[in-house]
Amino acid sequence: MENGKIVSIEDRIPKLKLQRKKKANRRLIMLLLLFFLLIAFIIYFQSPLSQVRAIKIFGNRAYSVKEITEIADITDDTNLWKVKGKNIEGKLNELPEIRGADVRIQWPNTVSIEIKEYKRIAYISKGKEFLPVLENGEVLEKKKTANLPLNAPVLYSFSEGEPLKEMIENLEKLPPEVLNSISEIHYTPKKTDAYHISLFMNDGNEVSAIITTFAEKMSHYPSILSQLKPEQKGTIDLEVGSYFKAYEQSEGAEPSESEEDRKEE
Incomplete structure (x- = not known):
């Protein structure tokens, strides 16, 4: 208190105002960033960019690429987010000549399938x-x-x-x-x-x-x-x-x- 007047903390400590303002700006930037990321995700998910563009298959001899892609149920119209690797591996492992299958998603839009067959x-x-x-x-x-x-x-x-x-x-x-x-x-x-x-x-x-x-x-x-x-x-x-x-x-x-x-x- 000076000369009978109450002095606020902000007036006495100007740096505190500046810090609060910076915090508020950071929060606003984070919210805007999250908002734009969400919009970008929705646009990507709905656009052709999220569809499978390439299917790479390795190690297959007994089964053709066409047979494996049909069993995996993957086409150029398949959304990458709907590709369930474990489900595909389970289907492929049911085939008598396949000893093991490994399905991986390679961003941005490629599905890789590695096949191991019985000799x-x-x-x-x-x-x-x-x-x-x-x-x-x-x-x-x-x-x-x-x-x-x-x-x-x-x-x-x-x-x-x-x-x-x-x-x-x-x-x-x-x-x-x-x-x-x-x-x-x-x-x-x-x-x-x-x-x-x-x-x-x-x-x-x-x-x-x-x-x-x-x-x-x-x-x-x-x-x-x-x-x-x-x-x-x-x-x-x-x-x-x-x-x-x-x-x-x-x-x-x-x-x-x-x-x-x-x-x-």
Whole structure:
């Protein structure tokens, strides 16, 4: 109080007025900014800018881009905000040949879909058609083909049952380089062994084996092959131990043992 008059704080402290004014301006700016952002969002959401402009699909072999986009139910008219990645992944994962799917939104208007598929490890011969067999053991009845497959071994004379099941399980355990070297696998059961098979290799050799020990013994095929002369072709017997018999060898001659067989002894 000065000379009997009451002096306000604002008059005594001018800086306080200035601070309050600055606070009020900041609030106004924030409100205006939020207002314009909301308007911009509404305009973007309603405009073609928010629609999917590109769909990128990676890793697909068994299914075409068209098939995947139809299953995902995405078109150029789809609003980006309506793309539900988890729902699309669930639909794609229901397909027998897809092991996993990853859907991502890339702003401003792109949908990326990465596909991971099960590998086809063999084909089953059914008359004049071939049924793919996946690495998880599933046989694709609906994906049969009349063309002779060249990218996986073909199983002949197999029918539904334990031998086929064990054959697929053993193929899953083979190293890729060994699996890719097999052309045909024929189910040739004997009176003494219901699990006997005969293989025809891409290199011209034949293999006689038993399904139950097939994966374990066949994994040594590259090592056995390295001990043979490149021009020498014949039958490699893996039923008991392992030995090689050349095609030109006479019936009465003793088969030559491989080093692998000597190691087992």
